[in-house]
Amino acid sequence: MSDKGPKDEAQSSQQGIVLTPEQMRGRRARNIAIGLGVTFLAVLFYAVTIVRLGGAVANRSI
Amino acid sequence: MSDASYFDESTTPKLPVAAPLDFIALLKPRVMSLVVFTALAGFLLAPTLPHPLLVFAALLAIAVGAGASGALNMWYDADIDAVMRRTRLRPIPAGRIDTDAALAFGVILSVLSVFTLGFVSNWLAAALLAFTIFFYVVIYTMWLKRLTPLNIVIGGAAGALPPIVGYAAATGDVSIASLMLFTIIFIWTPPHFWSLAILKLDEYGSVGLPMLPNVSGLRRTRLEILIYCVVLAPTGVGPWLLGFASWLYGVAAIGLGLGLLYLAAQLFFAQEDAAIQKAARQMFAFSIFYLFTLFLMLTIERVLSLMGLF
Structure with missing residues (x-):
């Protein structure tokens, strides 16, 4: 028999799955890592594109 | 609940x-x-x-x-x-x-x-x-x-x-030189991992992995390691013989190859279990040093060459 009253149970079911602090920390760290990874890839692909375009872009005189 | x-x-x-x-x-x-x-x-x-x-x-x-x-x-x-x-x-x-x-x-x-x-x-x-x-x-x-x-x-x-x-x-492209490096690592791999497999015999046995020492025994494994090292020692000199590494590399490859052969022979002729374990450990560690040193020498030589210093 649950110790929770009907009001508590209704509130919990609306909240869905409640993450533990450890799961919250893990998710936040993973999100930050994915963000940094995607940013790095975007910068890398941009730079590679510029280099591959060759002299007309990378070696132009300024 | x-x-x-x-x-x-x-x-x-x-x-x-x-x-x-x-x-x-x-x-x-x-x-x-x-x-x-x-x-x-x-x-x-x-x-x-x-x-x-x-x-x-x-x-x-x-x-x-x-x-x-x-x-x-x-x-x-x-x-x-x-x-x-x-x-x-x-x-x-x-x-x-x-x-x-x-x-x-x-x-x-x-x-x-x-x-x-x-x-x-x-x-x-x-x-x-x-x-x-x-x-x-x-x-x-x-x-x-x-x-x-x-x-x-x-x-x-x-x-x-x-x-x-x-x-x-x-x-x-693919070249003879890159195939040479492939061959060195390919021949190096079995004696390296079989040395580890001798050390981890029980662990591999406990999960049923058919590693050579578990299937064919220590004697056969040590013989195979020796045979592979007999082939690997001259193969390691290949980059010098093919002309894409210097004589310095050649001398190092000969010396390291002799060291490898010595350890493989020591492992093969070891009699007691403790001696086999010790020789396998030395063989495993030296095989890492062997490959690392050869590739490090190749890398340093090529970098110096590209910089016009060698």
């Missing part, structure tokens, strides 16, 4: 607690570093190098491809990793990453690495990287590893391919 958990344990989805470092561990960073090192040696064999940024991006793609192979290997081998002392703290058996996440991670990184290499270098290099991942994951991990004591002999090709991928990334 307890207050601590609203959901029943059996119906609650298993939520991940993995930190980014757990996913990095899934990539087998030490193997990745060895792959980058050997791929760089292959890269440097090229007569001319592409822009440094393209070299960096290509090496990164190769490293990620190798890491993806490692992740897929850990995904498939999670059952035996959980049993062996050497591997039971890996992220999947330790419960920090579930198998589905590891599979998705490995597949996504595999695709990403192959297409990145194709974009920054060329599609021959990308195809070779894709083949390397396929060979390691499907041919070695899924098929040969649990089937035959020749697993490491044939599967070793996957670990030997990075110099060919590196050279192809730099030139769009």
Whole structure:
């Protein structure tokens, strides 16, 4: 028999799955890592594109 | 029902607690570093190098491809990793990453690495990287590893391919020189892993992996190690004989090859169990030093040559 009253149970079911602090920390760290990874890839692909375009872009005189 | 958990344990989805470092561990960073090192040696064999940024991006793609192979290997081998002392703290058996996440991670990184290499270098290099991942994951991990004591002999090709991928990334071609480096690693792999298998005999036996010492016994394994080292010692001198390494490399390769032969003979003639264990440990450690030194010399020579200093 649950110790929770009907009001508590209704509130919990609306909240869905409640993450533990450890799961919250893990998710936040993973999100930050994915963000940094995607940013790095975007910068890398941009730079590679510029280099591959060759002299007309990378070696132009300024 | 307890207050601590609203959901029943059996119906609650298993939520991940993995930190980014757990996913990095899934990539087998030490193997990745060895792959980058050997791929760089292959890269440097090229007569001319592409822009440094393209070299960096290509090496990164190769490293990620190798890491993806490692992740897929850990995904498939999670059952035996959980049993062996050497591997039971890996992220999947330790419960920090579930198998589905590891599979998705490995597949996504595999695709990403192959297409990145194709974009920054060329599609021959990308195809070779894709083949390397396929060979390691499907041919070695899924098929040969649990089937035959020749697993490491044939599967070793996957670990030997990075110099060919590196050279192809730099030139769009495959050369005798890059094939030479492939051959050195290919012949080096069995004696290296069989030395480890002698040391971990009980662990491999406990999960039923058909490593050569478990299937054919220590005597036969030590003979095979000796035979492979007899072939490897002259093969290691190949880069000098083929003219893409200096006499300095040649002298070092001869000296290291003799050291390898001495240790292989010591292992073969060891009588007592303790002596066999000690000789296997020395053989394992020296085999790492052997390959690392040869590739380091090749790398340094080529860098100095490109700088016009050698």
